[in-house]
Amino acid sequence: MSRTKTLGALATVVGFLAFVEFTSGVIQGYYTPMLSDIARNLGIHDADVNWLEGAQLMLSALVVPAFAKLGDMVGHKRMLLISTALTAAAALVLPFTVSFPVFLAAWALMGFYTVWLPLEIALIWSRSRRMDARSTVTARAAGLLVAALETGAIIGALVGGALVDSLPLTVVLLVPALMVVLCFFVILFGVKESPEPTGGVFDTVGLVLISLALVAFTGGLGLLRLDGGLVNPWSWAIVLLGLVLVVPFVLWELRREDPIIDVRMFRSPALGPVFLTAGLFGVSVLGAQAPLSTFARTDPTVYGYGLGTTGFATSLLIGVYLIAMIVGALLFPMIARRLTPRVTLIGASVLVGVGFLLFLPLHATYVQVVTNMVVVGLGSGALVAALPAAAASAAPASQTGVATGLTNSVKTVGGAIASCVFGIALLHGVSGAAVEGTAGSFAGYVTVWVVCGATALAAAVILCFVPKQAFTDRAEVEASEPVLS
Numbered sequence: 001m002s003r004t005k006t007l008g009a010l011a012t013v014v015g016f017l018a019f020v021e022f023t024s025g026v027i028q029g030y031y032t033p034m035l036s037d038i039a040r041n042l043g044i045h046d047a048d049v050n051w052l053e054g055a056q057l058m059l060s061a062l063v064v065p066a067f068a069k070l071g072d073m074v075g076h077k078r079m080l081l082i083s084t085a086l087t088a089a090a091a092l093v094l095p096f097t098v099s100f101p102v103f104l105a106a107w108a109l110m111g112f113y114t115v116w117l118p119l120e121i122a123l124i125w126s127r128s129r130r131m132d133a134r135s136t137v138t139a140r141a142a143g144l145l146v147a148a149l150e151t152g153a154i155i156g157a158l159v160g161g162a163l164v165d166s167l168p169l170t171v172v173l174l175v176p177a178l179m180v181v182l183c184f185f186v187i188l189f190g191v192k193e194s195p196e197p198t199g200g201v202f203d204t205v206g207l208v209l210i211s212l213a214l215v216a217f218t219g220g221l222g223l224l225r226l227d228g229g230l231v232n233p234w235s236w237a238i239v240l241l242g243l244v245l246v247v248p249f250v251l252w253e254l255r256r257e258d259p260i261i262d263v264r265m266f267r268s269p270a271l272g273p274v275f276l277t278a279g280l281f282g283v284s285v286l287g288a289q290a291p292l293s294t295f296a297r298t299d300p301t302v303y304g305y306g307l308g309t310t311g312f313a314t315s316l317l318i319g320v321y322l323i324a325m326i327v328g329a330l331l332f333p334m335i336a337r338r339l340t341p342r343v344t345l346i347g348a349s350v351l352v353g354v355g356f357l358l359f360l361p362l363h364a365t366y367v368q369v370v371t372n373m374v375v376v377g378l379g380s381g382a383l384v385a386a387l388p389a390a391a392a393s394a395a396p397a398s399q400t401g402v403a404t405g406l407t408n409s410v411k412t413v414g415g416a417i418a419s420c421v422f423g424i425a426l427l428h429g430v431s432g433a434a435v436e437g438t439a440g441s442f443a444g445y446v447t448v449w450v451v452c453g454a455t456a457l458a459a460a461v462i463l464c465f466v467p468k469q470a471f472t473d474r475a476e477v478e479a480s481e482p483v484l485s
Contacts, residue, residue: 012190013123013124013127013190013191013192014124014141014144014145016186016187016190016191017120017123017124017145017191018144018145018148019148019183019186020080020084020116020120020183020186020187021116021117021120021145021146021148021149021152022148022149022151022152023152023176023179023180023182023183024113024116024117024149024152025148025149025150025151025152025153025154025155025156026152026153026155026156026159026176026179027087027091027110027113027152027156027176027180028149028152028153028156029152029153029154029155029156029157029160029322030156030157030159030160030175030176031160031176032157032160033157033160033161033164033315034160034161034164034169034172035052037164037169038103038169041098041169042098042099042100042103043098043100044100051104051222052103052104052107052108053419055104055105055107055108055111056107056108056110056111057111057218057286057412057415057416057419058108058111058214058215058218058219058222058416059108059109059111059112060111060114060115060408060409060412061214061218061409061412061413061416062210062211062214062215063083063111063112063114063115064114064115064118064405064406064408064409064412065207065210065260065261065402065405065406065409066207066260067079067082067083067112067115067119067405068115068118068119068122068401068402068404068405068406069202069203069260069261069401069402069405070202070401071119071122071123071194071401071405072122072197072399072400072401072402073197073199073200073202074197074199075193075194075197076119076120076122076123076126076193076194076401077123077187077191077192077193077194078193079115079119079401080115080116080119080120080123080187080191081184081187081188083112083113083115083116083119084112084113084116084180084183084184084187085184086109086112087109087110087112087113087180088177088180088181088183088184089109090106090107090108090109090110090112091106091110091176091177091180092174092177092181093106094106094107094110094173094177095169095170095171095172095173095174095177096170113180114408114412115405115408117145117146117149117388117404117408118388118401118404118405118407118408119401119404119405120145121138121141121142121145121388121389121392121400121404122194122392122400122401122404122405123191123194124137124138124141124142125138125389125392125393125400125404126194126195126196126400127192127194127195136333136336136337138389138392138393139332139333139336139341139385139386139389140333141389142329142332142333142385142386142388142389143329143330143331143332143333143385144329144330145385146325146326146329146381146384146385147326147329147330149384150322150323150325150326150329150381151322151326153322154319154322154323156176157315157318157319158315158319159175160172160175161315163175200258201258202260203253203256203258203259203260205252206249206252206253206256206259206260206261207260209245209248209249209252210246210249210260210261212245213242213243213245213246213249214242214413215242216238216239216241216242216245217238217239217241217242217243217413218242218413218416219238219242220235220236220237220238220239220240220241220242221239221416221417221419221420222420223235223238224236224239224420224424230424250263260402261402261406262396262399262402265395265399265402265403265406268394269465269466269467270390270394270466270467271391271394271395271403273462273463273465273466274387274390274391274394274407274466275391275406275407275410276410276459276462277345277349277383277387277459277462277463278387278406278407278408278410278411278414279410279411279413279414280414280455280456280458280459280462281349281352281380281383281387281411281414281455281456281459282410282411282412282413282414282415282418283414283415283417283418283451283452283455284352284356284376284380284418284452284455284456285380285383285384285411285415286411286412286414286415286416286418286419287414287415287416287417287418287419287421287422287448287452288356288418288422288448288452290419290422291422291426291444291445291448292373292448293314293318294426295307295363295369295445296309296313296314296317296369297309297314303442304442305363305442305445307365307366307369309366313366317366317369317370317373320370320373320374320377321373321374321376321377322377323377324373324374324375324376324377324378324380324381325377325378325380325381325384326381327377327378327381328348328351328377328378328379328380328381328382328383328385329381329382329384329385330381331378331382332344332348332381332382332385332386333385335347335382336386341386341389341390341393342463342466342467344382344386345382345383345386345387345390345463346460346463346464347379347382347460348378348379348380348382348383348386349379349383349456349457349459349460349463350379350456350457350460351375351376351378351379351382352375352376352379352380352383352452352453352456353379353452353453353454353455353456353457353459353460354375354453355372355373355374355375355376355377355378355379355453356372356376356449356450356452356453356456357449357450357453358371358372358375359372359445359449359453360446360449360450363445363449379456387407387411388404388407388408391403391404391406391407392404418451418452421451422444422447422448422451425441425443425444425447425448426441426444426445426448
């Protein structure tokens, strides 16, 4: 009876958290169809919309490790509430400003929503501490949360595209803001706090050091994307400064008993490959989104490549991809139970790699592109669900929030690097006609497909070196403190 009650309570928590992830998906999909409308409302060029993405990625990379650590220290629900309140406040600013700097700041602050999934996985892991098959339960819950996220992204994209054509932009931008406000009360009244927070002293110096490194690194990448940035030595110098600043951060963290990020986790035979896989996965899941959309919209009768799809047809392509991600997320725990999480992760990475490499011979028709995206989506959905759950199961008990948060942070950094590289690649070799039409070069798109395919396959190879029983309940004891010594 006790076990039944525990399962029921956990299922209730997962249900409430699924609504939170559904809202997260709405945020990620809702604004995409109206970015041009937002640009016109703010009086900026379409190219300046890239600053919105870059600013939010940068903030995400900063807040996830901090909030994940605080979640372990003072409670995952508490930090989930704070991050939701901050996201809601930022979202409520967007409908009522026509100032680009204010809009940019608010848009960046909405990046606090990226900490929701890591905190939720850590909360579920801590709440299931007395259950059998703890890793399996967490993996199933992660799959459901990711399915809710991707469902929200699909519905958000469709609803956002429909509303922006029929309602004033101010009203349209209020919809996701009100949903985030509702999320706050769902968490407040529907979710219980994770038991036994670890406490401790927050590593403020460590946060400042890693913040400086990430701001310099991502800021330098942003400068590289500007006109002439690639040949500007100051852009490269700032990127290099960001990398150099990681050294004092690591040295400081190694001396701390309770660091904000236990860098020794990167030496774990189970966790190290997970973090590296997350970074390589970020290349495709974050960095390739815009190139795939613009390739579909490119008119083949003008440029000789692309699909020439309408906005609605492109939305359907994205929708099929997201549905494939939902299927992949839901299939992961079932396949992992029959095989092992490690083997399933390897298979998911291979699917992503093969799907992108299929673009090289198969990119001329809508059906071909849809087929490729289904393959990529199945693998991507499994990875989105599996990586935080794998990190939680392999991390020490006092570091589950940090470990799950690190998968998100490293993924974000991978996406930021890829976004810069792909932007440069798409500009390389563009003809005069393409410049006027804002189309990227075909060689650039080939570069995107090759890099995404190669990094995914590299992740599969890296995961082969993970211990065979990693991320399983049998490995739970082995994955605590001894793996970090």
